[in-house]
Amino acid sequence: MKNRDLASLRVIVSGDVQGVFFRAYAARLARGLGLTGYTQNLPRGDSVEVIAEGERRQLEELISHLRVGPPAAKVEDVTASWSEYTGIYSEFSIRF
Numbered sequence: 777m778k779n780r781d782l783a784s785l786r787v788i789v790s791g792d793v794q795g796v797f798f799r800a801y802a803a804r805l806a807r808g809l810g811l812t813g814y815t816q817n818l819p820r821g822d823s824v825e826v827i828a829e830g831e832r833r834q835l836e837e838l839i840s841h842l843r844v845g846p847p848a849a850k851v852e853d854v855t856a857s858w859s860e861y862t863g864i865y866s867e868f869s870i871r872f
Contacts, residue, residue, distance in 0.1 A: 782830065782863075785858055787828070788824075788825055788853075789842050790852050791851045792849060792850035792852075797846050799870045802826050802838075809835075814865070
């Protein structure tokens with residue numbers, strides 16, 4: 777794939793985001809946007825981590841959806857950090 781402004785993104789979403797299908801929501805969105813990476817609950821119990829790679833425009837769209845979350849979620853904070861694209865993920869998965 778020719779570099780079309782590829783990037784890597786780490787997002788921490790905090791609030792009432794565990795036990796409300798947030799990871800499934802994030803995975804469905806990411807796959808639909810053609811992104812790779814994974815999502816997992818963080819041990820704190822009030823946050824979900826999303827690691828995604830792909831085109832920057834698609835990653836920015838993902839962030840905007842993560843700020844809203846699925847219907848049962850109550851997103852309080854979204855922190856995003858960008859880095860260089862690595863290409864190490866072959867798909868987008870949910871880690872348990």
